[in-house]
Amino acid sequence: MSIDWQAVFNVIVVVNAVLAIITVFKEKRDIAAIWAWLLVLIFLPIVGFIAYAFVGRQLPQNRLFRLHNHVQMQINDRLNEQRKQAGNQDPTPADLVAEKNHTVVQMFKETDAAFLARKNKVKVFTKGTDLFHRLIEDIEAAKKSIHIEFYTFYNDQIGNLILDLLVKKAQEGLEVRVIYDSWGSLGTTRKFFEPLRKAGGYAYPFLNTHSAILDFRLNFRDHRKIVVIDGMIGYIGGYNIGDQYLGRKKKFGNWRDTHLRIIGSGVFGLQSRFILDWNATSPHDQINEDQVDPKYFPVTTTKGLVDMQIVSSGPNSEMQQIKMGYIKMILKAKQYCWIQTPYLIPDDSVLDALRIAAKSGVDVRIMLPCMPDHAFVYRATQYYARQLSEEGVKIYYYQNGFLHAKTMVIDGEIASVGSANLDYRSFKLNFEINAFLYDEKLAMELTNIYQNDIGVSELQTPEMFDQQSTWLKFKQTFSRLLSPIL
Structure with a gap:
């Protein structure tokens, strides 16, 4: 009995189209993403479903963050109290800019509970050599804690240099915690951080994923770049930890990026974000996120010039x-x-x-x-x-x-x-x-x-x-x- 291959093909096409529609529409997503995934699933029958399994599914609800905006509000209340104790002060030029653009400030307060941090000192870095030189100095001078969160933490020359410093500080008794993204840090295995763990530090891939390749949440990456030292010095921007960010890769040549070093209450926004990410990632060693701990949020006396808001976003919120x-x-x-x-x-x-x-x-x-x-x-x-x-x-x-x-x-x-x-x-x-x-x-x-x-x-x-x-x-x-x- 001969097989009617044309009929078989037609059945496969129809079944694939029906499954594609069911798969895409069973989860809430915007119309542009729906049509894009339908295009992939219908025109790439088997390959499309494999791709969807890895990068198309929504983040499971049980893995979402326990967002405690009241922590941000506590920080804001604490800063307001400090300002009252300091007495009435003439507004700085930055205060006037923030007041002039109060609708922007208010929007971030409403959507992300992002408090306005005043009088910060901010240094801009556009060269990787300058940035890492200063970061290394700050790590070496740390007294209490070092919190690091990067999309990319490579097992290369600069990555090993930073890791050795972290191991040294952990051996000195400092609290050292590292979050890295398993996909962004391809080639960096859990074994790479074993010396840090043995020294008393902690390191986990974001959301504690076990494999970048077999992770069925590939689409949801921790692209943040956060460093907080002693709760007083913070870093934020575009640089990751890797030799290519120092211009050592021929493929890219000079790497042009922008990063900030912050001293002041703006660091509190970075610290609170790190704590939330840490508690969503670490199976153990949780940090109390229900109250403002002076250990992580020390009183700041910095007299800088910059007002700022630290704003975070992700698939755990529809606000964007x-x-x-x-x-x-x-x-x-x-x-x-x-x-x-x-x-x-x-x-x-x-x-x-x-x-x-x-x-x-x-x-x-x-x-x-x-x-x-x-x-x-x-x-x-x-x-x-x-x-x-x-x-x-x-x-x-x-x-x-x-x-x-x-x-x-x-x-x-x-x-x-x-x-x-x-x-x-x-x-x-x-x-x-x-x-x-x-x-x-x-x-x-x-x-x-x-x-x-x-x-x-x-x-x-x-x-x-x-x-x-x-x-x-x-x-x-x-x-x-x-x-x-x-």
Whole structure:
């Protein structure tokens, strides 16, 4: 008896389509992601379902964080009490900027319980050598605790140097805790951190995943970069721990990024975020997150100039707080809005905000790397760069190595520096953290850094995009179809 292969094929196609529809619609997600996954599941019958098993499923509810916003509120109350004890003080220039932009401040208070931390000292780093030199100095000088959380913690030269320092500090009796992302730190196994554990420290992969390859929550990555030392010094930005971030990889060459060193009450926001992430990750050694412990939140007497809010977002919340902050900044800009991001895959809301700003006469500039590190992501980035260029946004390709900075500055008043890119993944899938900064001097410093970067960048005109080959434009358009799940 001969087999009617055409009939078999038709049955497989129909069954696959039905299963694809059931699979995608059984979980709540936005319409763009639904269509993207339907495209993958229907046109790649078996491969598509395997991909969905690893990167398409939603984060299980029982693994979500126990978000205790009242901890943030306790910190805010404590800071307000300190201000009262200090007596009435004349407002600083940063206070005036924060008051002028009170709607931004209020939005973050409402969506993320992000308190306004005043009078911080902030140092900007754009070179990995300078950043790691200072970070190593701070680790060596630590007296009580070292909390580290990175997407990437590689087993390479700088990774081993940092690990050796952490082992030494743990042997001295300090509390040393490390969170790393198993996917972002591919090649770094649990065994790598064994010397730290033997010395009395702790290290776990984010959410305590056992394997980056076999983890069925691959889509949800800990992209945050947090360091808190003695509860008094904090680091936040785009750098990870690895030799490539020091320009030691030929593939990327010079690595251009932006990172902040913070002293002041702004560190409390980093510390509280770390504690929540630690308790969601560690099966043991939990930190009391129900109250503000002076051990982790020491009284600060820093007299800096910068007001800030530390804002985090992730798939555990539907608010997309950092994206809301980006949109708010873009729409508030009256003179200019300058952005640096390695990935440009905005959703419709961000795309419309950029269009509105550009059409309103605001000088909107977006600086991107001139080289890819992920093929599909880069082609999708090029698609949106071409589209925005036609809308009046100035697109620059950074030529001096790989641009990884995630910054936004508007009108020389407000700036954002952190881990979140201008893409779907950072908005909806990754766990991210940014510092939103209210200070004219710091905003102008970041503006001047941007202007210096323009000196080694190339402006991409609409005519240059039009001259791209048909094949390249096809790859860009096809990659854009998958943008909601890239």
